[in-house]
Amino acid sequence: MRPRTASVEAAAPPPERVARDRHWSADLRDTIFCAGVLLALLIVLDAARGELTLPRTALWCALAVLLFAVLLPPKVSAGQGWLASRGLLRTKRVRTDRLISVRWIDGVSQRLVLRDLYGTRVEIDPTVLTANPDLWALLEHGAHISCQTGLMTCGATALRQLSRRVDSETAHLLFKISGMR
Known part of the structure; x- marks a missing residue:
């Protein structure tokens, strides 16, 4: 007599359907662009006036990061x-x-x-x-x-x-x- 082998496969639960905001990456790009443009404009204006220093550059970078944080969509x-x-x-x-x-x-x-x-x-x-x-x-x-x-x-x-x-x-x-x- 042949031994019975159980070839019953455990039924895996169906994968969970997860939906995401399809436009989030474009919004992230726009946020990065706005913060980058602000930073570039502030640095260019300071450089044109001859007032660009390391502390002012750090201040402008902090301002750009703050703008990024405010505009970043969830x-x-x-x-x-x-x-x-x-x-x-x-x-x-x-x-x-x-x-x-x-x-x-x-x-x-x-x-x-x-x-x-x-x-x-x-x-x-x-x-x-x-x-x-x-x-x-x-x-x-x-x-x-x-x-x-x-x-x-x-x-x-x-x-x-x-x-x-x-x-x-x-x-x-x-x-x-x-x-x-």
Whole structure:
């Protein structure tokens, strides 16, 4: 009699789908360009006036680094049930399937504030979601789960507004690509 060999392969879980901001690297290039141009202009102006010294050069470099830090956009990524925003110093991750609130913050630039059941708070620029439908789809799926389970106490209106905005941007892009506009 032949011995039975188990050739049962362990079913590996499907790889997690992770979406990232496709435009972040271009924004990073723009940030580096702006800081570099500022530094070059300040050094050229100082050199033209004959006032370029080592301490002034260090000051201009520090100013360029400060501008870079202010302009650097956070890197947004999302997966099944989470959304992360990585800034210059730290990463904040919110559970989208455990959201309790979604709010708009109006001001110089609009922000979408997501807060989960564990107290984590992430602010993101809504244009990142409108420019990256895959990020929006993962956020929307998680938020839908939060609404269904009754965790989300406020934010359904903000999500509907954002959904209309994403749909409008997507339709506009499709018309543009197809040559209908």
